[in-house]
Structure formats: structure tokens, C-alpha cells
């Protein structure tokens with residue numbers, strides 16, 4: 209047997225097992241429905257006959273219990289079978305439907321996070337006038353409120369240094 213035939217056989221086997229799996233699921237669903245419906249009918253007949261005997265103040269007959277119990281058991285079996293039959297579909301649905309929603313949500317959250325980040329960064333750039341305590345931009349040279357100089361001019365190279373600098377940024381002269 210050559211490689212090609214081997215692969216083809218493998219593929220065939222996989223397809224068959226998938227088909228068998230699908231058939232099993234279908235059988236589970238059908239059986240589940242049948243059990244559930246028969247169970248509901250039996251339980252209903254049981255409940256109705258129990259209700260009638262209760263209204264008549266007579267003892268519920270054996271037939272009532274004979275129908276109620278297998279009815280509930282069948283309902284239980286039916287729902288279990290259905291749950292197994294639909295499990296894959298439910299799982300697939302959750303996986304396929306929820307991931308795009310999560311992605312979409314994160315896309316919408318991203319700008320908000322960016323804005324928060326910008327606000328924080330901007331906040332760090334803010335300084336206060338040492339004369340009047342007015343909030344000012346870090347790169348402004350004069351306070352917009354009191355008009356005082358917000359830089360230290362270097363006596364050696366005339367570089368405008370930040371107000372809190374001790375040494376000149378450019379030449380290192382003590383200010």
C-alpha cells in the first residue's frame with residue numbers, strides 16, 4: 209500500500225467515525241425526545257388520575273403510581289439523552305459566538321483605556337506656579353495667572369531651564 213492509499217484510507221476512516229458520531233448524536237436526540245414525550249404523557253395520565261381520585265376522596269389506585277414513577281424516570285432519561293445529544297452544538301455555539309463578542313468588546317474598551325492613559329500622562333506633565341500655585345503646563349515660560357517667569361535663565365549660556373533645575377541643562381553651570 210503506498211502513501212496516497214494510506215492517507216485515503218485514513219481519511220475514509222475519519223469520515224466514517226465522524227458520520228457514526230453524528231448518527232449517535234441524532235439517535236440520542238431522537239431517543240431523548242421519545243423518552244421525554246412518553247414520560248410526560250405517562251406522568252400526565254398519572255397526575256390526572258391521581259387528581260381525579262383525590263377529588264373523589266378515594267384512595268389513589270395502584271395504576272396512578274404505576275404511571276407516575278416510570279413517567280418521571282423517562283423524563284429524567286429523556287432530558288439526559290437530549291443534553292448529551294445537543295452538548296456539542298451548545299459548546300460550539302458558545303465558542304463561535306462568544307469570541308467575536310469578546311473581541312468587539314475589547315475593541316470598544318481600548319479607546320477608553322487610551323484616554324485614561326492620556327489623562328494620567330497629561331496629569332504628570334502639569335506643574336504648579338511656585339509664586340501663585342496656579343496649575344500650568346510644564347513647557348510654559350510664564351505663569352498665565354501671575355505672569356512670573358517660570359524658568360531659570362542660565363547666566364553663562366542663557367539657556368532657559370526648568371524652574372526647579374539646580375544646574376543648567378546645557379552647560380552645567382550652577383543656577
Ligand SMILES: [Zn+2]
Pocket residue numbers: 337338339340341342351352353354355356
Ligand atoms: Zn503664577
Ligand SMILES: [Zn+2]
Pocket residue numbers: 362363364365366367376377378379380381
Ligand atoms: Zn548654561
